[in-house]
Amino acid sequence: MATTEAVKAKTLLGECSAEFAGTFILILFGVGVVAQVVAGGIGDHDSIAWAWGIGVTLGIYVAGRMSGAHLNPAVTVALAAFRGFSWRKVLPYVLAQFLGAFVAALVVRWNYTEALHKVDPGLTIKTQGVFSTLPGNGSLDLGVHMWGGFRDQIIGTAILMMVILAITDLRNTAPAANMAPFIIGLLVVGIGMAWGTNAGYAINPARDFGPRVASLITGYGGALKDQFGDLYFWVPIVAPILGALLGAFLYDLLVGRNLPIADEDEEPGRIPEENTSA
C-alpha cells in the first residue's frame, strides 16, 4: 500500500470510540459480576474482586492503542495535570467513559431482568447496589457514613494512580511484552480485596455514575432515595479525582523525580545490578 496511507491519523472521535469500548467492556464485567453474585447467588466477594480486575485488564487491551485506555475520568484528569495529556481532550474522554459505563450497565440490567425481579421484586436498595456504590456498601452496621466513604475514595484512588504511574513508567521497571494491562488488573483486584469496605471501591467516577443513572431510569428511582443514595452520588465523582491527583503527586515526589534518565549503555527498565548483586 502507499506510504501516504501508512500512517493513518488518529481522530479524537476514534480515540473516544475506543474509550467508550474499553469502559463498556470494563463495566460489562464489573457490574456483571455483582449482578451474578447478588441476584444470581453465584460467587462471593472474591469473585467480584477478580472479575473487576479482569474487566480492567481486558478493557485496557481493547482501548490501549487508540486512546491509551484511561477508562476512568480520575485517571484522565491526573494524566492531564501530571503527564501533559491534552486538557482539550479531557471532556470528550470523560463523556465517552460515562457513556460506555452507562450502556454496559443497561446491558447488564437487561440480561439480568428475570433474576433481579425474582430476587428483589421491589427493586430496592438490595439490588440497586449491583450498579453503584454506597458508604458501608449500603449497610450501616460498620458505622461508615459519608465522610468514611469520601476519605476512603481519596485513599483508594491515590493508591490506584500511584501504582499505575509506576507500572507504566518506562524509566522504572515497567512490565514489557504488553503485559502491563494484566498487572493493572491485579492492582484493581488488590484494591477490591483491601480497600472495599467503606465505599465499594468505586475509584472511578464513570464506573459509579454511569451505572447509577442506568439504574435510575430502569426502575431504581425509589431505591436511590434510600439511605444516602441521592446525597452521595457526588462522592465517588469528586473524591476519586482528588485521590488520583494526590497519588500522581506522591509517585513523582517519592520515586518519579529521582529516576535516572535512561543511560544508553544500560538496558532500560531493568532492576539495577548494584542493588541486587555484586
Place this chain on the structure above:
Amino acid sequence: MATTEAVKAKTLLGECSAEFAGTFILILFGVGVVAQVVAGGIGDHDSIAWAWGIGVTLGIYVAGRMSGAHLNPAVTVALAAFRGFSWRKVLPYVLAQFLGAFVAALVVRWNYTEALHKVDPGLTIKTQGVFSTLPGNGSLDLGVHMWGGFRDQIIGTAILMMVILAITDLRNTAPAANMAPFIIGLLVVGIGMAWGTNAGYAINPARDFGPRVASLITGYGGALKDQFGDLYFWVPIVAPILGALLGAFLYDLLVGRNLPIADEDEEPGRIPEENTSA
C-alpha cells in the same frame, strides 16, 4: 537437514488434528471441574470459573501453532466472516472441535463413573448438568427461561469475540511473548464469574453439544428430557454464533477500523505516548 524439508507444509488434517487436541484439553478441564464440584463435592463456582479459563489457556497452547486454536465453532465462523479465515476450512474445523469435546466428555464420564453413580444413582438432571448447559443452570428459581438463555448467550459470546479480536490484534496492544493464551483464559474466567447466571456460559457450540451427546449415550437420555433439555440444545449452538458475529462487528466498528496501520518508526503494539505522558 535439507532445505527442502525446512518448510514442512501444513495439511488440513494436521490442522484439524490440532483443533481436536486443543478442544479435547479444554473440555478435559472444563467438564472435569464441573464433575469434581458436582459429583466430587470439591470446590465451588469459582473453581469452575478458574479451571475453565485454565483449560482455554492450555488448549490454545496445544493447538496454537498448527490451527490458530479457535477451539470454538462460533470463533471459527466469526473469523471466516470478519478476518478472511477460509470458509472451506470452517466445516472441518467445527467437526474436529465437536469431536474433541465429545471424546473429552467421555473421558470425564468414564473417570468419574463411581462418583456420578454414587451421588446421583438415577443419572438425573442433577449430574447431567456436569456435561451441558441449561437455562438458569437447570433451576427455575430465578425465572430464566429459553429467551433468557438465548439473549445471554448472544451477549456472552459477543463479549468473548470482541475481546479476543482486541487481544490478538497486532495493531492494538496485543500481549507479546506468546502470553495471549493466558489473557484469553482470564477472559473466560471473567465471563464465568460475570455472565454465567442465565445459561452457564456455554459461549461455544462445541463445548455444549459434544458433551451433551456424550451424556446422552452414556445413560443420561432420560435426564435430557427434563425441563428444557431436549428443546434447548440448539440455543447454545445458534446464539453463540450470532453473538460472535456481533462481537466481531462491534470490535471493528468501535476500535478496529480506527487503528492506524503500523508506522515503521514506531514500535508496534505499544500504548502511544501522546495519550499517557508528555
Place this chain on the structure above:
Amino acid sequence: MATTEAVKAKTLLGECSAEFAGTFILILFGVGVVAQVVAGGIGDHDSIAWAWGIGVTLGIYVAGRMSGAHLNPAVTVALAAFRGFSWRKVLPYVLAQFLGAFVAALVVRWNYTEALHKVDPGLTIKTQGVFSTLPGNGSLDLGVHMWGGFRDQIIGTAILMMVILAITDLRNTAPAANMAPFIIGLLVVGIGMAWGTNAGYAINPARDFGPRVASLITGYGGALKDQFGDLYFWVPIVAPILGALLGAFLYDLLVGRNLPIADEDEEPGRIPEENTSA
C-alpha cells in the same frame, strides 16, 4: 575472568542437586498447604490447588537452568522415551527428586508438629493424608477404590505431560520471556481443580512416595495400614509413569509430528496469520 572459565561444565551432581532443590521447593508448598488446610484449618481445596501450582512454578524457576526442572520421575521417564533425555541420567534424577520430596516433607512434619498433634493426637489417617494420596482422598463415600485411582492417575498424568510438551515446544506457541514455568503452574492448578476427586492428583511418583516415607518414619506407620494405604503406594508410582508416556505419545501423534520446522522467514512460535486473520 579467563575464557577457560567462561563455559563452566555442568556435572551430573550439579544437575541432581538442582532437581533436589526444585522438588524440595515444590513439596514445601504442596505438602505445606495441605498441612495448613487440614491441621491449621486455614483455607480450603482451592488454596491447595493454587499453592501446589505455585510450588510447581517456583520449583521450576529454582532448577530450570541446571537440570531442566523435571521435578517428577514420570516426566523424566517420558522425556527419556520421547525427547532423547539421556537414560543414563534417569535414575540419578529420580533419586534426587525423591530425596527432595522426602526432606521437604520432613520439614513440613517438623514445623507443623504442634498443630498435627493437637488436631489428630493419634496420628491417624486423618492427618496422614497431608503427606501422601489415597483413593477417594481417603474416603469411601464416593465408592472410588484402587482401580478408580489407577485409571485417574493415568489420565491426570497424561494431561500433564501432553500439555507440558506443548508449552515447552518452541515449534508451537511456547510462552517466551521465561514465563513457561508460570503456565505449567497453572496447568497443575487446573488439574487440582478438575482431576483431584479420585486420587488426590499425585501425578508425580516423587511427590507421593517421598512424603509417604517421611510420614512412615515420623509416627504415621499405623495410619498407613488403614484402608488401602499399605497396598496403594505403588499406584501413584506406576500409573503416573504410564500416563506420562501416554500423554507424550498423544501430543506427538495429534500435534507434534505435524508441526512445521521453523522457517527462517517466520518469527518462530507465533500463531500463524493465515488461521487468524486475512
Place this chain on the structure above:
Amino acid sequence: MATTEAVKAKTLLGECSAEFAGTFILILFGVGVVAQVVAGGIGDHDSIAWAWGIGVTLGIYVAGRMSGAHLNPAVTVALAAFRGFSWRKVLPYVLAQFLGAFVAALVVRWNYTEALHKVDPGLTIKTQGVFSTLPGNGSLDLGVHMWGGFRDQIIGTAILMMVILAITDLRNTAPAANMAPFIIGLLVVGIGMAWGTNAGYAINPARDFGPRVASLITGYGGALKDQFGDLYFWVPIVAPILGALLGAFLYDLLVGRNLPIADEDEEPGRIPEENTSA
C-alpha cells in the same frame, strides 16, 4: 538534552525514598486486606494471601528501578551478606522500610476507624492482629507457642529468600519482560497459603514491627500485652533475618555455585535443550 544530564546520579536519599514508597504500597495492601477481612467481614484467608502477594508485586514495580525493591530488612541483610549489596546502605534501607510500613499502617488504621471500633470497641487482641503477627495467629488452639513461631519464621523466610535468588538470577531461568515482580508476588501468595499457620507469615521485620508500633500508638497498647504480644515482637524481626541468610546459603549451595557462566553462543536464561529434548 545535554549528555551531562543524561545519566542522573542516584542518591541514597532517592533510593531510600523508593524503599519507603514500595514498602508503603506493600503494607497498604497487606494490612489493608486483613482489616477488610477482620473488621469489614469481607473475604477470607485466601483473600489475605492474594492481596499480600499483589501488594508485594506492586511494591516492587514502584521501587524496582531506584532501589532494587528489597522492601524487607531480611532481604536487604541477605543481599549484603551474599550478593555484595553495600553494608553501608543497610541501615538507611531498613529505616526507610520500617517507616514505609509504619505510615501505611497508620493510613489503614485511619481509614478503618469506624469499622475497627464497631467490631471491637475495646481495641483488643481481636483486631490488633490486623496489624502485626502472633504465634498461632493469636490463638492457643493449635498449641503453637513462641518456639513454634520462631522456627516457622526461619523456615518461611528461608523459602522466600531461596526462591527470590532463583527468580532474579539471570544465569538461571529468570522471568524476563520485567515480569519477575509478578512471580515474586505469587511466591508470597504461596507462602501465605502454605506457611501461615504458626505465625502469620510475617517473613519481613518491617512488615511486622512498623504496623506493630502504629497500633501501639493508636489505642492498642493494652492489646499488645495480651498473650505473647509484648514478649514476641522480636521473633518476627530476628527469625526472618536468620531465615533469609539460611535461604541464600541454600540457594548458592544447591544451585547457584553450579550454574554455568553465560556462554556467548547461548541465549542466557533458557532451559537448556539437552535436558528437555533431543
